[in-house]
Amino acid sequence: MKINSSINLNITSNQSNFSFMQNVSNVFEYNPNQAIKMQRDPNQASYFYGDMPTFLVAHDAQKSLIKLDNKDYISYFKTTLHYVVDEETYKNLTSKLNSSTLNYLLFKEGNLDLNTQVIDEKQIFKIMIDDMIIEQTQNILGVTSRHEYSMYSFGNDARLNYSYANKFSPDAGNYKADNYSNQNPLIPNSYYLNSYANSNLIDTKFGKAELFLDLADNNDKLGVGTFSSNSQLFRFDSDGNGFVDKNDDYFDKLKIRAYDKDGNEIIKKLSEVVDSIDLKDFIDSKSNALNKWKEEVSSYGWDEKTYEEQLNIISSYNPYSIFKPEVRYESLSQNDLNELSKLADEDGWIDVANLQGIDLAYAKKGIDGNYKLNELNYLGISNNQANSYANEQYAKFNALYEDYMAEINALNEFFNSYKQVANDEIMAEFGAFIENPEFKSTIMLQIEREFTSATGLKFSLENLQKVKDSFEQDRANTANMLKDTDVLTAIRINKNGTFTLKFNSGREINVNELYKDSGKAFDIELNLNAKFMSEIELNQNLDLVVSLAKVKDEITGNMQTKPLKELGVEIIKKLSNNKFILQTNDNRSIIIDQLYTKLNDKEKDQNSNKNQIDDKEKFYPKPLKIWA
Template sequence: MDVLLRNGYDVNLSLLRQDQMQASASRLAGQELVRVGDESMTSAEYLNRQAQIEYRAKDFLRAQSSGIISKLRVNNVMDISDSNALNRGEFNINNLLGRNSGLDYHYSSSPTLTGDFAKYDFTYLGSRYSVNQEQRIDSVVNDHNALKEIKQKYGVDTSNAYLNGSLRGERYFQGINADPHSINMSFIDQSGYLENTKSSNLNSYASSSTLHTKYGDVEVFLDLYGDNDKLGIGKLTSNALLFNFDSNGDGILNSSDKLFSKLKVRGYDKDGNEKIANLSDVVSDIDLTKFINSDVVNWNQKRRDVINSESLANNDMRNFVDTTNIDHRISYYSSNPYTVFTPESRYKKAEADSIKSFFDAYADKDGWVDLRNNNVFNKNSLFNNFAYEKVGFDGKLKLSEFNPIIKSDAPRDKNFSYNGYQRDSFMKFYRDYEKESTAHAKDVEWLSKNLKEYNVENADEYISRLNGSKSSYMIAMENEFQKATRLEFSPENLEKVKRAFEANPNKAALMMSDSDSVIAMKLNDNGSITLKFDSGREIEVTELYSDTGKLLGDKTRRASLNLETKAMSDIELGSISFNNIGILDTDGKYKTLQEIGASAIKSFSTKHGKQFLIYLGDNKTLTAKDLYNISFLNNEFGGGIEVGERGQFYRKLDVRA
């Protein structure tokens, strides 16, 4: 191209020769002409477009980082950009598109916490359009003529990039009776009964952005690209966001979590110079329960009780909500932070005597316990929830929690099939993920091309990162996939589930997370339990587990049910680690096999399921009904060994002269 680099931008010389009068006038106004491809523009337009392209590249990367940090869900993602940028007024869709699209991008207030602890604030397209929850925001945007023109002119799906995650309108694997437009756990109540109040049960340490370590106070950030977060998009604005990196859901953030190695800390030395280190260099683990209040309150229920009490006292029933027939587990899951951890870390097996007592107390004359009449799960109940053992697509036994019961007056299609519902839900997910992935790839291709054409500084670096990026909606969908299938998301695992539905849809449907609710249970003569679901299906289980409402273990160690050992042979059992597999001892403590002096372990079967025979010294043995994974906690926040000045971190406000 016949160009001359002038004042930091390329000027097309042939164009200047063709119309020198226009060029002269442009130069007099400071508007030298530039050609990019077949398009000519003034230098000011060129520089503006160049800045927009660079900002857009950053925003794509920011979207990915934000999606990971916030652990976005399809049904509650709010914004694919940096919320701090919104507060600074930097995020404006009109500016990003480089022209007046006629769209107003409104954002009420940035949430202090995101993901599972979000206080939901939704994005609306204002002034010209009134968008409610029943409408898909992206469909409204796609119909907007001005945006269509931009998409046609530049050949890129701008709505995919910038409105990604804005109230897409549904979850893929929600309950069969759930409102498809709900925002919280697939349930919604306009009275606010189901507001997510988990964050209200977190303490001030969770709200802080400073983490206490034996080396001093530091700030944590995600170094996704290995450059110490050069773009400034990985900062964790609160310690509560650390919950989102507990990938195995055991309540401990450590090396067993897949992104632990990507977390770094930032602080300062005694002279005020910035110091950066790996999180693993300053803490070996983080006990996430340190961020949870000692007393967890169901704020939804408490607020509703106050409103109802005032309504009765004032004889004004306009705000009164009869909670008699509302499943208490709905507000429980909206309020209790411990429910973000895996069931295996919270549930204990219900003993045979306890199960018999339960059915004696609650069963009708036919032996059924009806869970729909709220006599089991209510605000004064001793029960939080139940779970049963289930095999997922990974072939491993996991606990499957009972879904809260949602009563629906909508008539179900006479041809409704639970297996068909599960299959259709997955296939819709499969198609939509493919579309989203394709759209994102096209956006990246367009961005990469323009980064080069507009000579954006560090274009190759941006392109390299963009080529491996994912949109926030892709990340949200991948999180949904993992929750529904118990498989880590990968293209291979996506195809694996698809093939399973094609080969045996009935079997595949049962390996998905339940989309129906247990409405009744019956204790059988052989000790097994029949579960009846609102989809019409029934299954028989041999074990029942009860939610403790807390994590298993104590301040020095954590425990979680190891159900995999139930499928092991004696040879396989002999090879398990005695250092981190253990039992619940008779004194109520979780101890490793090594601590109790075990020399060998075997299994045997009873009418109540598989149990374990553990050999000790002096020809002694003991039996255990369950084995547990045991994790030890460091507990060195703010204490521990003495650290010299050179290794110490200081807060910015505490910089020494």
């Protein structure tokens, strides 16, 4: 008997014969009318006639052994479909995968050609790698329709790459637990997205182009990275400053697809055509958002009360709240302080019930020694006592740490083990993935977002370990440097101008200054570190080119933001009321509340070499193809 890599095996569980259906010539020779004498291997769930299996009971994610041409093959069954692999493939690869993963690879509709039942190691490995890339790409893009399973799969809510610790553990159960709230970066409410955000073409200096994510550096060969709309760019602002640029995760994996005047496809890295993308360009005005909302709900038939309630919700929504507080918050003005004082009792305490609708924050020192704004939470159910707050923070972080390390260890252990047995053909095609696996499961991406939210640090293994070590050295201090998880209950305005914050955990902390949400996002960022530097550090370390101050224009009287270099600042002094004095080279003294940092140099971008282009480099609309 001869066997080819493409045969059809037709198996039924209610008859005692096994027949081959030939779909290529000269694959095997067998007379289906020949009388078959059944004999069963007592150690396997298989029946044999000589070397030929005669009856196999269908199994769900279980394997059976069959012999073809005196060689052992492992057979996998799922309802009416089944596949066989040779022993080497089983030993090298399929035995290293849990049953859910293997079941998905073999029986997910579209993974394999239904006419091909004998599959080799390379086919399975390619499917596995492709699916890891697909899941990571679509998770980053926020696509949720990836896992629509066929009748041959094992559940609509199962995720192949949710957890690598599960994927590469043959005996593991199907891990679906979701302990992380930051599953995807937010995109503003759809009513607040303008037509540019809803378009799938990005504006560049060369013309309009289509965006796509290319994790595998193969120009998205799998066809899963294309943006459905520009609004998906909000998911790439990993530092939350309102710009997508070189400082963000995956910026170097973003590409554009466009066409020249002759209709030839052009693919470039996004960084080759723009220096940054201002996400504020995608946000619509409140008036436009409300008009769109009113038009849509006009036919809903709401009563007046319901309409007013829903209108208040959409009216009070702040589309800029997805950006980090350092680009949204401002120092409290004297008028703000006066209004706040009116809410205080005779001892200076303000109940948070009187603060609803007022968003406040304070500067907190982080693990890396830099100060960041912590937004105060007035709503919540955390009731932990102060002495257990540190333990609660530690327990949450430690679980996050252990989950992530379990993921990365499982990933690396699998590929290190597989590298020892992979054949030359597989290494030639997939060696880069095997030698340096950079895949990230769904849970890894969720953990990374949770880590950044909790610590304010960009995720890296080094930063993950830094926080772990900090907890081991000083649990209470480290817990207080993470994002607050307890709830503010009251604020006291102290006679010396400072504030005492009281939390439902029992914690009380004193801060020098409070900040309020502006309801907007700026192209500048609060330099909170400046508030805590000495005068010597300020004058030695501050970059006068990118450091800015808000000053009143002497002619118009309007407030303007100008670089310290442009103002001619030579010396910076600190005042006792948290303000600064800027002494200039023309002997002026300028008193300011805050120092800022420039986020984006638009003038430099406009004058860059990217603006000098030839006609042959311009992008044109995708040509229409007319079929005869």
